[in-house]
Amino acid sequence: MSDNDLTAVEFAQLKKENSKLKLEANLRRSLSTQLEKQKKIADEAKQEALEKSAELEILSAKLARYLSPQIYEQIFSGNQDADVTSQRKKLTVFFSDIVGFTDITEHLESEELTSLINFYLNEMSTIALKFGGTIDKYIGDAILIFFGDPETKGYADDATNCLKMAIEMQQKMQELTNVWGKNFGLKTALSIRIGINTGFCTVGNFGSENRLDYTVIGSPVNLASRLESSAQPNKIIVSEETYLLVRDLFELQEVGEIKLKGISRPVKYFEVISEQTNDENQIIVDTGNLKIELNPALFGDEDLNNLENIYLKMKKKVKET
Secondary structure (H helix, E strand, O other), X not given: OOHHHHHHHHHHHHHHHHHHHHHHHHHHHHHHHHHXXXXXXXXXXXXXXXHHHHHHHHHHHHHHOOOOHHHHHXXXXXXXXXXXXXXXXEEEEEEEEEOOHHHHHOOOOHHHHHHHHHHHHHHHHHHHHHOOOEXXXXXXXXXXXXXXXXXXXXXXXXXXXXXHHXXXXXXXXXXXXXXXXXHHXXXXXXXXXXXXXXXXXXXXXXXXXXXXXXXXXXXXXXXXXXXXXXXXXXXXXXXXXXXXXXXXXXXXXXXXXXXXXXXXXXXXXXXXXXXXXXXXXXXXXXXXXXXXXXXXXXXXXXXXXXXXXXXXXXXXXXXXX
């Protein structure tokens, strides 16, 4: 074989190696390009997922405002299905409304009325959630709350928390006495009446496949509503069923029996006077014409100033007479 033949063979081999290197380089470039594309697609998918997640969080937060926190938690945790289902439970049911609200609506513009009712409902709802009440619904100025579902602490504790909530609501209304005129132009302060009953109710999802409402129904609910409408302004009245569960923890006074529309038997009911306390520092004054129960441990500077102002006004009145 000549030197020319060897050179031709070597040249062919080099050409073959060069083609192989070019092919490998092209494959690397192609692979790199594909990886860049895949990375871009993955980054875009990740960004889209983050945006969707943020949108879902915003939507979830908005939906949460249409549900009681307990029900919202049950649904989004997967413990509660969005099906038309219900169950029987022993609940303590609370109803309240504003005394004379219909007359109030006739003297307020719609914007003023909206501001007033939203402020009131916010104050009451904050207290309800503090004591673990499940806010069923707002019916104009009326509020329906129940204790014992979706979670219960026991019949007695559920009823106790309901009464504690009711007492604090009435106390809050007293604290807001000067707010209604100052902020909303009302000539008289708002007052509420409250009715409470305990009994076996049907609770769960009611409605259609397209629209559900998590609520409570049954005769105990109707009785709580009837008791509320029979209560005097600034008063809390409870049924005998509730009374039997809480009588050791609260001072209650039997009012009598009333025949309520839709209820076949006369209903014995009680008025809540106060929550009992074993605090040795509690101050109780009872002269027959005057009864005051004070717990200094719960007093703030504003409470002391209000008490002093009341004392000075009463002292002045007595001297004038």
